[in-house]
Amino acid sequence: MTFVQLIDCKTSRFDEMNQLMDTWVEKTQGRRTATHSVIGKDRSDANHFVEIVEFPSYEEAMKNSNMPETEKIFQEMVALCDEMPTFTDLEVVRDDQxxxxxxxxxxxxxxxxxxxxxxxxxxxxxxxxxxxxxxxxxxxxxxxxxxxxxxxxxxxxxxxxxxxxxxxxxxxxxxxxxxxxxxxxxxxxxxxxxxxxxxxxxxxxxxxxxxxxxxxxxxxxxxxxxxxxxxxxxx
The missing domain is CATH 3.10.450.50 (Nuclear Transport Factor 2; Chain: A,)
Incomplete structure (x- = not known):
């Protein structure tokens, strides 16, 4: 079953965070299990961002989380945030394209x-x-x-x-x-x-x-x- 994770964060250093994500993608090439990633910016708050990451299943998401590069990047991401980011784990029950x-x-x-x-x-x-x-x-x-x-x-x-x-x-x-x-x-x-x-x-x-x-x-x-x-x- 498709699994989606929402990462909600506030940062005034988005350009640095974007570069950090590019670094993670490069280092995990061929091993990361995410199939789709979208980042949105809150129209009413320029420092508020939500990332939506899609995986084939919860198990594949866990493989992604358990990579050593993921933990390192996460710690660096937290340092760039104005406050601790929040994570919401969702099992997809309907997907209308x-x-x-x-x-x-x-x-x-x-x-x-x-x-x-x-x-x-x-x-x-x-x-x-x-x-x-x-x-x-x-x-x-x-x-x-x-x-x-x-x-x-x-x-x-x-x-x-x-x-x-x-x-x-x-x-x-x-x-x-x-x-x-x-x-x-x-x-x-x-x-x-x-x-x-x-x-x-x-x-x-x-x-x-x-x-x-x-x-x-x-x-x-x-x-x-x-x-x-x-x-x-x-x-």
Missing amino acids: LNAENVRRLFAAMGAPGELAPLDGLMAESYHDHDPANEQDTIGRDAIRREMEMWRGGFDFTFTIDDQITEGDRVCTRWTWNGTHTGDFRGIPASGKQISMTGTTIFRCGEDGKIVEGWWEYDRLGLMADLGALDAMGG
Whole structure:
């Protein structure tokens, strides 16, 4: 179970403490067990800082604490604080990655049967799409909706999420697309063929969680070959 430690401290010597943390990271390279660390500064008190450190489990956190470098750095950190820092140990009982969830909802909506659901809760009105299959970027929520309708008109399809990685405001998704060619697609009449395609999409999310930009990479050449378009061009 994921374990999180909150370190609450007050210091007027944050720059020195920041350098101290860099030293600890360097000395424990390859052995530290923390997976994520965030330091925040109190907007109402410039000397008040909270560090949030995430570990895979409590046991891994203890391994981290028991390293000799950790004890040494802790003593030096205390000396830089205006008062004794406090520690809060938390077992994570719920972890909602809201940007990633919004992206999963978008992939589900794109392939859902029936009419395409409204996208205003998922995508910004000024959404900007980068797709190498298009000569120009698609800009605007209404424009990307028309792009989706073009795909939905040509195929009955679903996305399977294979991997998803979040970093800051970006969500990277590796996906598998399975479709049946049921309608005209870029001038190619319906063939009834069942086609599979893989790809990766990076979405950028705004502060409100809505998707504001996307970059697509997928096997378009393989798709067109499966549809017989390349054979027709060769002939």
